[in-house]
Amino acid sequence: MTHLKSLRIIATLSLCLFYMTANAQEGSWKGDLDLGGMKLPLVFNFSADGCTMDSPAQGAKGIKAEKTVDADGTISVTVGAIGAAFNGKMEGEEIRGSFTQGGMSLPLTLKRGKVETRRPQTPQPPFAYKTEEVTFSNAGFTFNGTLTVPEKMTRDTPVVVMVTGSGQQNRDEELFLHKPFAVIADALARHGIATLRYDDRGYGDKSVRFADFTTEDFKKDAEAAMTVVRGRFGKTGVLGHSEGGTIALMMAAEGKADFVVSMAGMVMPGSETLLMQNRDGLKKAGVSDEMTEAYCKALGEAFKNIAEGKSVGTECAAQVPPQLRQMFDKAVKQCETPFFRCFVALDIRTSLKNVRCPVLAINGKRDTQVDCQTNLDALRQGLTGCRPCIKEYDNLNHLFQHCTTGDFREYQQIEETIAPEVLETMAKWINETTKP
Numbered sequence: 130m131t132h133l134k135s136l137r138i139i140a141t142l143s144l145c146l147f148y149m150t151a152n153a154q155e156g157s158w159k160g161d162l163d164l165g166g167m168k169l170p171l172v173f174n175f176s177a178d179g180c181t182m183d184s185p186a187q188g189a190k191g192i193k194a195e196k197t198v199d200a201d202g203t204i205s206v207t208v209g210a211i212g213a214a215f216n217g218k219m220e221g222e223e224i225r226g227s228f229t230q231g232g233m234s235l236p237l238t239l240k241r242g243k244v245e246t247r248r249p250q251t252p253q254p255p256f257a258y259k260t261e262e263v264t265f266s267n268a269g270f271t272f273n274g275t276l277t278v279p280e281k282m283t284r285d286t287p288v289v290v291m292v293t294g295s296g297q298q299n300r301d302e303e304l305f306l307h308k309p310f311a312v313i314a315d316a317l318a319r320h321g322i323a324t325l326r327y328d329d330r331g332y333g334d335k336s337v338r339f340a341d342f343t344t345e346d347f348k349k350d351a352e353a354a355m356t357v358v359r360g361r362f363g364k365t366g367v368l369g370h371s372e373g374g375t376i377a378l379m380m381a382a383e384g385k386a387d388f389v390v391s392m393a394g395m396v397m398p399g400s401e402t403l404l405m406q407n408r409d410g411l412k413k414a415g416v417s418d419e420m421t422e423a424y425c426k427a428l429g430e431a432f433k434n435i436a437e438g439k440s441v442g443t444e445c446a447a448q449v450p451p452q453l454r455q456m457f458d459k460a461v462k463q464c465e466t467p468f469f470r471c472f473v474a475l476d477i478r479t480s481l482k483n484v485r486c487p488v489l490a491i492n493g494k495r496d497t498q499v500d501c502q503t504n505l506d507a508l509r510q511g512l513t514g515c516r517p518c519i520k521e522y523d524n525l526n527h528l529f530q531h532c533t534t535g536d537f538r539e540y541q542q543i544e545e546t547i548a549p550e551v552l553e554t555m556a557k558w559i560n561e562t563t564k565p
Contacts, residue, residue, distance in 0.1 A: 154204060154219060158239035162228055169538060170244045171228070171237070173206060173215065182208050185244045186541040188305055246305075250312045250546040258318035263325065267353035268346065274300055274327030274354065277314045281321070287563035288323040288362040289390065290354045292347070294371030295472075297339040300326040302370060305541035309370065309528060312546045313555070320556035324368075325358055343471035348376045352385060364563040368555070369394060371499060371527065374490075375477060381488060382480040388487040388562050390555055393499045393527055396481075396507040399472040400432035402499060407460070409497055411453075413536070420450045428460060435464050436474035481511030487562045488517040491551065493525025495535030518558060522551065 154175050161168040172183040173194075180196040183189060194208040204224060206215040215237060217226020224239040261276040279286060291310050293302045301308035314324040330350055331337030351367060359365055366388040369377035374394020381389045395402050404425050411421040427448040431441045441461050449457045463469055490508050492501035505519055526532040529551045530543045 154198075154224060156241060157243045158224060159242050159244050160237045160239040162235050162237055164235075164538070168542070170542075172243055173239060180206060182206070183244075185246065185305065186538050188541075246541075247544045248306055248308070248546060249544060251308055252311055252315040256315070256318075258315075263327075263357055265327075265353055265357050267350050268330070270330040270350075272327045272330065272350065272354065274325055274357075275314070276358070277318045277324045277326075279318050279321045279323060282323065285363040285563075285565045286321065286323055287364040287366065287388075287559055288325065288358045289317070289366045289368040289559065290351055290358065291324055291326040292351045292367060292369035292373030292376050293329060294369075294373050297329045297332055299328045299332055302326075304528070307528065307540070307546045309547050313368070313552065316552040317556055317559070320560060322556060322559050323358070323362060325354055327354055340466035340468045343467055344372060344376065344379075344475055345471065347372070348379055351376055351380065355385065363565065364388065366390065366559065366563075368392070371395065375475070378477055378484065378488070379480065381486050382477070382483040384483075384485065386486055388559070389489070390559070391488065391490045391508075392529065392551075393492050393496055393501075394490065394504070395475075395499050396477060396504040396511070397500070398476040398478075399474065400429065400436060401503075403432065403473065404429055405500055405503075406498060416453070420453065423448060423450055424453045424457065427457065431457075431461055432464070432473045435461075435470055478507055478511050481508065482513050484512055485514050488512060488515060489520075489555065489558045489562075490517055491520045491522065491529075491554065493522045493527065493529055493532075493535070495524060495532055496527040497535045497537065498527040520554060522548065525551070 155177060157172055157174050159170060159172045161170050170185050172185065174181045174183070175196060180194050182192045182194050184192070192208055192210055194206050197205045199205070203216065203218050204226070208214065211230065213228065213230035215226060215228050217224040217237070217239065222241065226237060227234050228237040258280055259278045261278065263274050263276050265272050291313070293310070301311040310326045314326055317324055330342065331339060355365060364387045367377040367380050367386045368390040369375070370392040372395065374391035375396070377386065377389040377391050378394055378396070380386045407428060408421060408425050411424065427445045431445045434441050434445070446454070446457060464473060490505060492499065492505055494501045501521055505521060508517060508519060522529070524531055525548055526535040526539065528540055529547045530540070530545050531548055532539050532543060
């Protein structure tokens with residue numbers, strides 16, 4: 130009897146431990162994965178009936194996961210959507226364990242709390258300017274936007290139409306709670322410059338296949354936006370970021386803008402930009418130079434075939450190292466969409482000679498998405514019909530934030546949305562360029 134009683138006590142204690150552990154870890158827990166010197170914050174939101182995972186640096190929130198708690202207090206989380214798992218155990222006020230994904234396991238220690246995000250530059254009321262909600266149409270889509278107007282607006286007030294970068298974005302070009310276009314619109318309005326920013330086509334409509342649209346489609350959207358402000362303001366320009374910067378230059382070459390501001394606009398061919406991004410990513414992942422060059426050579430040939438409207442061909446895939454074959458196949462499949470077929474073939478260098486209007490082109494030297502040197506050099510060589518203002522900024526990334534490495538994983542971690550000196554440069558240049 131005594132033996133049985135002891136077993137019951139042990140079982141009861143184990144059950145108590147299970148419930149204590151299960152209840153103790155309810156709430157949000159945060160931790161950083163160390164990816165070779167880069168920190169990737171993760172947040173697990175535990176509740177009584179399950180959990181979700183957030184990856185703030187990647188803009189992912191509420192990823193569904195399954196949670197179990199063993200009798201010994203081990204907490205196991207499976208995140209099926211991304212093929213990841215976390216296993217850990219409570220030790221005092223921490224959950225210590227490991228995060229596994231794609232065959233790689235990294236230590237991860239969780240502490241209570243969420244990742245606090247500060248965005249001190251995001252404009253807050255009261256505003257020293259006026260805003261109007263506007264709508265316009267193109268290609269069967271209705272666009273919603275915000276017209277920001279300085280309080281002392283006159284017929285000579287300049288205006289810029291703002292064009293976002295790649296991917297479907299809202300009018301603020303919002304990313305990781307950063308709102309670059311809202312910050313720019315605020316700064317320009319305070320310098321007497323009006324702006325029109327708008328949500329991308331189909332924004333908020335999950336039935337719209339955004340990959341079916343091309344850079345040429347987005348240029349026509351920007352042209353439709355121009356009709357909203359043409360005639361109301363003295364000088365009408367285009368300010369674009371990344372792909373939007375490319376569109377601004379395309380519109381300038383067609384004589385559809387009085388002036389343009391290209392922020393990290395891609396000038397080199399899309400295929401070369403994608404190869405640069407892949408090469409940089411493989412290098413940071415620790416892939417050998419030999420494997421990287423073999424992969425990029427095969428990918429370059431695949432891009433050439435795609436740009437010419439041909440199939441990729443088995444000979445391209447045959448050159449890829451076996452360890453990178455899955456990644457190669459995924460990259461090629463992505464290029465089957467209308468957007469990427471157009472993007473791979475896109476090369477605006479031949480049209481730059483047609484640009485006659487003033488151009489301000491800026492890039493950060495630590496931009497890892499649109500290389501500063503090669504793209505600005507191409508502009509210097511190609512803009513023979515005008516006198517452009519071209520500026521390079523030390524220590525700024527693709528979003529024009531002061532940064533350490535320029536890697537995209539830093540975007541969320543940096544509190545600054547856009548460097549103040551960039552805002553000052555754009556406002557000063559636009560005002561000087563559009564003086565009556």
